[in-house]
Amino acid sequence: MNDNFLTAAHIVKRYAAHTALDDVSINVPRGKVFGLLGPNGAGKTTLIRIINRITAPDSGEVTFDGHEFRPEDVMSIGYLPEERGLYKKMKVGEQAIYLAQLKGLSRAEAKHRLEVWFNKFGIMPWWDKKLEELSKGMQQKVQFIITVLHEPPLLIFDEPFSGFDPVNAEMLKREILALRDKGHTVIFSTHNMSSVEEVCDEIALINHSKVVLSGKVSEVKKQFRTGLYEVSSTDETLTATEGFTVENHTGAGGLHTFVLRKSDELSNAELIQRVAAQIEPRSFCEKMPTMQEIFLKVVEPQNNTSHE
Numbered sequence: 001m002n003d004n005f006l007t008a009a010h011i012v013k014r015y016a017a018h019t020a021l022d023d024v025s026i027n028v029p030r031g032k033v034f035g036l037l038g039p040n041g042a043g044k045t046t047l048i049r050i051i052n053r054i055t056a057p058d059s060g061e062v063t064f065d066g067h068e069f070r071p072e073d074v075m076s077i078g079y080l081p082e083e084r085g086l087y088k089k090m091k092v093g094e095q096a097i098y099l100a101q102l103k104g105l106s107r108a109e110a111k112h113r114l115e116v117w118f119n120k121f122g123i124m125p126w127w128d129k130k131l132e133e134l135s136k137g138m139q140q141k142v143q144f145i146i147t148v149l150h151e152p153p154l155l156i157f158d159e160p161f162s163g164f165d166p167v168n169a170e171m172l173k174r175e176i177l178a179l180r181d182k183g184h185t186v187i188f189s190t191h192n193m194s195s196v197e198e199v200c201d202e203i204a205l206i207n208h209s210k211v212v213l214s215g216k217v218s219e220v221k222k223q224f225r226t227g228l229y230e231v232s233s234t235d236e237t238l239t240a241t242e243g244f245t246v247e248n249h250t251g252a253g254g255l256h257t258f259v260l261r262k263s264d265e266l267s268n269a270e271l272i273q274r275v276a277a278q279i280e281p282r283s284f285c286e287k288m289p290t291m292q293e294i295f296l297k298v299v300e301p302q303n304n305t306s307h308e
Contacts, residue, residue, distance in 0.1 A: 004063075005030040005185040006051065006154060011060035013046055020046040021057070022209040028187060028202075033180050035200035035217075036189040037291075039299060042206045044189045045082065048156055051187075052079050065153070075104065080147040082158040082189075086131050086139065093118075093127035096146055103150035110149065117145040121171075136163050144172065148179060155179060156187045161195060173199055193292035203291075207299050217291070224294045228287040229260045229271065235279035244271055259287060 006028040013021040021043045028034040036044050049055045051062055053074055062069040065076075087095055093114065100110035118124040121141045126134055134142070140163060148155060157176065161169040176199060180186055188199055196203065197217060205213040213220065228247065231238070238258045240246050243266035248259040262271050268286075275281060289297075 003029055005065055006187075007063040008047065008051065009061055009063070011047065011050060011062075012058045013043075013050065013055070014058055019209050021050075024060075024206065024209070024211055026204045026211065026214070028185060030185055031180065031183050032201040033176065033186040033188050033199050035196050035203035036187055036206065037191070037193070037196065037203050037295065038206035039191055042191075043209045044191075044206055045158060047206070048079075048081075048158055048187070048189060051156065052077060076152050076154060078147040078150065078152040078155045080144060080155075080157045080160055082162065086143060086146075088132040089130055091128055092123075092131055092134065092142055095131065096142060096149075099146050100149050103152075105150055113149050114145065117149065121145065137165065137168055140164065141168070144175075148175075152184075154185050154187070156189070158189045159191075160188070161190070161192070169195070193290070193295045196291045205295065205298060213294075213298050220294060221288050221291075224289045224297065226287065226289060227261055227264070229262055229268075230257060230283075230285055230287045231260060231275055231279075231281050232257045232283045233279040233281055238275065238279050241274055241278075243274060255282065 004027045008024065008026050011021050011024045013019070024043065024047060026034070026036070026047075036047065038044050046055070050057050051069075053069070053071065064070070064073045096114050097107060097110045100114065101107060105113070115124070118127060123134075123138055123141055126138060131139060131142070144160065147157075155176075160172060160176070164172060173195060176186060176188070180201075190196065200217055202216050203214065203220060204211050215223075229244075232255055234254060234256070236251065236256055238246055238249070238256075238260075244260045244262045246258055247261050250257050260271070260275070262268075266274075272281070272284060275284070
């Protein structure tokens, strides 16, 4: 069995005065959450529209579950677009049943599954309300449910947390991870890096229509290691010595935090020993870069260059 559920190879898409995708290739691993990252306008949504066969590439090909993408494969995709598009005057429950039937579910099975999801999301009292009577957040919950209801093997979420408060965004994260754990493959498209580390297994970063960074999240973070370490202690003073320097020191509530830069020659064990010779460590960890920091480090220089 191929480890990649979906592959887009050398995708090119041009419009009259704009190249949306320039030789873009991604490999989406089976049963994982794949983050399609990049600034607004980078080309993420164009690639998603090509994967969904909403538009066609000028060149390149998409492989789906081991074969060249076929029109009928669209039924195996659940797509939550950034531009939400439900019928505002139609009752929520009837609309959800109708859309589920379009995806191949019987009316009875659709109603059963919908009741489970509506109860889980706390929106069952709104079953007979018109969509326009619901808040934006509730409307988004309905669209998420409709996207996943037929349990397609591939789920594509374009900016799924847009407009959600932190509590509901956290709930949605849990549901996306639960779907992955059940074997679904997920493409998660966003320009907001805050949730990437919690949700994504692998990523591709698109900027100016090209893939500029890709790989497993853990490996990408290692690639951008800074050599910085963080140690906390109730002791107030830590002095640089051979093998490390003290880059920053903050104190609050009786606890002092020191940011250290370690030389490449010094092992972590040796660093801890040298620190412990001066202070009593309460915690010690490598200060790994966040995906937000990596995103800015990669994207900002390219954007600045493009404007020169």
